[in-house]
Amino acid sequence: MRAQEVAYRFSVHVCGHVDEAEDVMQEALLKTFRHVRRIHHPGAFRPWLYRTVRNACLMRRRRRAGEPVRMASLEELLPTPEGLMALDPPDPGRSPERELTNTRLKARMRHALRSLPRPFRLVVFLRDMEGLSTREVAEILRISEVNVKTRLHRARLFLRQRLEEGT
Amino acid sequence: MKRTSPRGHHPALAHAARSCAELVTIISDYIDGELSSRDWRALEGHLADCVCCGRFAADLRRSIVLCRAAGATTLPAAVRRRARTRIAELLQTMTPEPHGGSRTVAPRAVRSPRARRQR
Numbered sequence: 001m002r003a004q005e006v007a008y009r010f011s012v013h014v015c016g017h018v019d020e021a022e023d024v025m026q027e028a029l030l031k032t033f034r035h036v037r038r039i040h041h042p043g044a045f046r047p048w049l050y051r052t053v054r055n056a057c058l059m060r061r062r063r064r065a066g067e068p069v070r071m072a073s074l075e076e077l078l079p080t081p082e083g084l085m086a087l088d089p090p091d092p093g094r095s096p097e098r099e100l101t102n103t104r105l106k107a108r109m110r111h112a113l114r115s116l117p118r119p120f121r122l123v124v125f126l127r128d129m130e131g132l133s134t135r136e137v138a139e140i141l142r143i144s145e146v147n148v149k150t151r152l153h154r155a156r157l158f159l160r161q162r163l164e165e166g167t
Numbered sequence: 168m169k170r171t172s173p174r175g176h177h178p179a180l181a182h183a184a185r186s187c188a189e190l191v192t193i194i195s196d197y198i199d200g201e202l203s204s205r206d207w208r209a210l211e212g213h214l215a216d217c218v219c220c221g222r223f224a225a226d227l228r229r230s231i232v233l234c235r236a237a238g239a240t241t242l243p244a245a246v247r248r249r250a251r252t253r254i255a256e257l258l259q260t261m262t263p264e265p266h267g268g269s270r271t272v273a274p275r276a277v278r279s280p281r282a283r284r285q286r
Contacts, residue, residue, distance in 0.1 A: 004250060008242045026250050030257055102236075109230070109237040128231055129238030134201070153195035160230040 003032055006130075007053045013113060014125050015057040024060060028053040050126065050140045105163070112162035120155040127152050187220050194224050198231065 007028045011021035031052050039045050113121060126137045127148070134152075138145045190213060196202050197210050214221040 004247060005242045008246065009238065009240050012240055013238060022246050022249065025246070026253050029250060030254055033254060033258060105233055106237040109233050113234070113237065124234065125238065128234045131235075134199075149195065149201075153192070156195055156227055156231060156234075157191075159234060160227050163230055163233070164226070 003029060003049055006049060009129070010050065010053040010125065011057065013110075013129065014054070014118070014122055015060070020060055024053065024056045027059070028056040031056070046132075047136060047140045050130075050132075054122070054140070108163055109159065112159050115162065116155055116158060120151050120158070123148055123151040124155045124159070128156075187217060190220060191223065194220075194227055197224070198228055 004025065007025040008021060011024040011028075015021060015024055028049075032049060036045070039048055113124065116124065122141060123137060126132045126140060127134070132140070134145050134148050137148045141148070190210065193202065193206070193210065197207060200207075202210065214224050
């Protein structure tokens with residue numbers, strides 16, 4: 001794991017302010033360099049780094065215009081029989097049509113991610129984008145594993161619905 | 168702790184007659200492999216029989232794959248270079264603390280990268 005890359009991805013996807021991502025990344029890395037010697041257990045570094053970047057993001061917290069404050073209820077996120085779609089997954093194949101579809105879908109996914117309330121966006125980022133375990137995410141965010149699972153499930157339903165709306 | 172019904176199943180799977188909406192609540196656990204093998208088999212059976220739920224599970228799985236792909240962001244080389252330079256500058260202004268950390272002596276003397284870009 002490269003601390004710089006983690007910090008940059010986190011800043012771009014979770015903080016959502018692309019113009020501030022570089023500053024947030026640098027603040028987090030600086031803090032990491034200053035305090036890394038205090039971390040004695042090797043497994044403690046990764047959660048510590050994610051928490052540090054999250055704190056750097058929160059320090060600069062400035063809600064963007066249009067950033068949601070409320071998450072849709074579970075009922076609002078459930079699929080309707082007529083609304084089920086067939087998403088094209090990103091495909092390693094290189095046909096131009098396929099690439100264009102994948103690029104559009106990824107752009108739509110990034111847009112959908114930005115419209116998730118931050119606590120949900122954090123869980124999706126750590127769990128689905130970074131591939132951390134439920135236990136690790138719970139440790140980083142200092143919430144229960146049940147809470148991680150609940151947020152993740154709702155966030156996934158939300159993202160699926162947003163993509164469906166765009167098809 | 169896993170929630171189970173008196174018959175040992177997850178509550179959403181306790182009765183065959185449960186609605187699809189209830190089964191949807193555990194589809195993330197199914198995708199993440201966090202259901203017991205018994206519940207997994209029961210849900211797998213339902214997904215094979217119910218076109219709507221089967222399609223929904225496939226869509227959700229695909230959107231997770233898409234999310235992972237959308238998260239693949241490359242750190243630009245220029246950003247990496249600027250970060251190294253700035254951190255090196257800041258580390259030079261620090262003095263070690265007795266417990267192994269360090270303290271910034273004059274952090275305000277160094278401009279943030281954004282301030283520099285704006286100059």
